[in-house]
Amino acid sequence: MNFTDRVERVEPSATLAVSNLASELEADGVDVVDLSVGEPDFATPANITDAGKAAMDAGETGYAPSNGVPALREGIAAKLREDGLDYEAGNVIVTPGAKQALFETFQTLVEEGSEVVLLDPAWVSYEAMAKLAGAELNRVDLAPHDFQLEPALDDLADAVSDDTDLLVVNSPSNPTGAVYSRAAMEGVRDLAVDHDVTVVSDEIYQHINYGQEHVSLAGLDGMFERTVTINGFSKAYSMTGWRLGYLAAPEDVISQAGKVQSHSVSSATNFVQHAGVEALENTDDAVVEMVDAFESRRDRLLDLFEEHGKDVSTPDGAFYLMLPVAEDDQQWCQDALKDAHVATVPGSAFGAPGYARLSYAASTERLEEAVERLADAGYL
Ligand code: PMP
Numbered sequence: 001m002n003f004t005d006r007v008e009r010v011e012p013s014a015t016l017a018v019s020n021l022a023s024e025l026e027a028d029g030v031d032v033v034d035l036s037v038g039e040p041d042f043a044t045p046a047n048i049t050d051a052g053k054a055a056m057d058a059g060e061t062g063y064a065p066s067n068g069v070p071a072l073r074e075g076i077a078a079k080l081r082e083d084g085l086d087y088e089a090g091n092v093i094v095t096p097g098a099k100q101a102l103f104e105t106f107q108t109l110v111e112e113g114s115e116v117v118l119l120d121p122a123w124v125s126y127e128a129m130a131k132l133a134g135a136e137l138n139r140v141d142l143a144p145h146d147f148q149l150e151p152a153l154d155d156l157a158d159a160v161s162d163d164t165d166l167l168v169v170n171s172p173s174n175p176t177g178a179v180y181s182r183a184a185m186e187g188v189r190d191l192a193v194d195h196d197v198t199v200v201s202d203e204i205y206q207h208i209n210y211g212q213e214h215v216s217l218a219g220l221d222g223m224f225e226r227t228v229t230i231n232g233f234s235k236a237y238s239m240t241g242w243r244l245g246y247l248a249a250p251e252d253v254i255s256q257a258g259k260v261q262s263h264s265v266s267s268a269t270n271f272v273q274h275a276g277v278e279a280l281e282n283t284d285d286a287v288v289e290m291v292d293a294f295e296s297r298r299d300r301l302l303d304l305f306e307e308h309g310k311d312v313s314t315p316d317g318a319f320y321l322m323l324p325v326a327e328d329d330q331q332w333c334q335d336a337l338k339d340a341h342v343a344t345v346p347g348s349a350f351g352a353p354g355y356a357r358l359s360y361a362a363s364t365e366r367l368e369e370a371v372e373r374l375a376d377a378g379y380l
């Protein structure tokens with residue numbers, strides 16, 4: 001068969017590829033410490049699963065309204081308003097995962113010849129989604145600035161121009177865990193306004209933040225009308241497999257992106273959306289417990305790397321850290337998986353060669369085991 005240029009331009013997701021490889025080894029009986037895929041290791045809180053079951057029992061098993069069930073769209077808009085963002089239910093599309101929300105956003109806002117600016121290291125799927133939509137990439141490297149955006153604003157100013165169509169900002173960041181300061185976000189705002197650029201603000205790790213201020217771009221002066229806010233339930237509520245996320249944007253974006261949703265996935269799963277209403281309303285304590293656990297695991301891991309003389313930037317959010325490894329990070333990750341049975345993702349998949357991304361959404365014992373294995377096999 002002949003394949004489209006579009007699909008041949010992209011690689012499979014590197015995060016999911018390593019995790020699949022780790023699963024294959026595990027199926028062969030190997031005990032792998034899998035720090036590859038970014039997925040909380042907690043069960044979904046029971047009040048949420050109960051609400052999902054109750055919704056199924058109540059017959060919420062048919063098609064849902066394409067842009068989302070009204071109670072959830074309203075609940076999401078109310079949450080966003082609590083964060084100081086001026087959204088109503090009509091500004092929200094509920095999607096099967098934030099990934100689909102991003103996919104619809106790229107399909108709606110960029111095309112052949114459009115320019116998309118990414119802040120490297122950047123999550124693997126932004127590049128693929130931009131390329132699938134036909135866009136060209138222009139990348140700004142935050143690695144020399146300890147992964148922070150504020151000291152890189154001059155570089156960003158060099159990259160963004162009147163030709164830029166879309167800028168993607170992800171704070172807290174996957175893969176670095178960096179949380180961008182208010183000054184950094186205001187710098188983004190100034191550039192976006194000056195050059196009339198639309199910004200995608202991916203805030204999926206909003207709640208996984210160890211004490212830094214979370215700044216939502218859509219709340220800054222001049223940004224509401226040029227921002228698409230992305231968020232979801234996978235990370236904060238440990239609901240990765242439920243597939244529930246959303247985009248919030250001005251109504252004209254919703255009308256256009258809603259067409260992509262209605263012709264692709266139809267809607268997010270009906271009863272899952274009812275579980276989402278419960279997650280928003282009654283799960284704050286469980287979220288705090290999970291975030292506290294991630295923070296203490298981060299601290300333990302940083303201590304362990306320090307003991308081994310590794311200089312690791314302290315992540316202030318999400319559950320990832322970037323470990324400086326070898327120039328050939330892909331080889332390092334392959335070898336570490338083969339010899340030490342520790343799965344990590346090569347930094348080059350995120351535009352950060354020389355690093356491996358570790359997800360510390362694993363128990364402290366497993367993290368300790370991972371460091372011990374890496375050290376014993378000569379990888380630290
Ligand atoms: N954005 C970022 C930065 C992510 O790390 C992920 C993780 N998969 C997503 C979006 C999509 O998450 P989901 O589709 O599970 O909601």
Ligand code: GLU
Nearest residue numbers: 013015016036037038174
């Ligand atoms: N976002 C997570 C990660 O980066 C999940 C996998 C994916 O969707 O890429 O590991």
